[in-house]
Amino acid sequence: MTQAVIFCNTRQMVDWLTEKLHARDSTVSAMYDDMDQKERNVIMKEFRTGSIRILIRTYLLGCGTDVQQVSLVINYDLPNNRENYIHRSESTISK
Numbered sequence: 704m705t706q707a708v709i710f711c712n713t714r715q716m717v718d719w720l721t722e723k724l725h726a727r728d729s730t731v732s733a734m735y736d737d738m739d740q741k742e743r744n745v746i747m748k749e750f751r752t753g754s755i756r757i758l759i760r761t762y763l764l765g766c767g768t769d770v771q772q773v774s775l776v777i778n779y780d781l782p783n784n785r786e787n788y789i790h791r792s793e794s795t796i797s798k
Contacts (some may be wrong), residue, residue, distance in 0.1 A: 705774040712780035734760040738772045
């Protein structure tokens with residue numbers, strides 16, 4: 704089972720894209736930098752077990768996704784600097 708992580712720069716873009724993919728019956732969830740840790744843990748558990756196939760999120764410093772099944776990382780919005788671009792991919796793909 705393959706999964707994808709999509710990075711957006713703003714919560715508004717995360718919400719918009721999540722809504723669009725929900726309308727297409729995708730199993731998708733959103734995660735934000737200002738979200739409660741318990742809520743993020745629930746979403747990550749669902750993502751790791753495969754009940755969520757697409758995770759759309761803002762960039763959370765120090766919060767890697769690290770899921771074996773992730774085969775696609777999309778930067779829907781380009782980050783503001785090169786280091787964040789590289790870190791988004793490195794923190795997502797399991798080594």
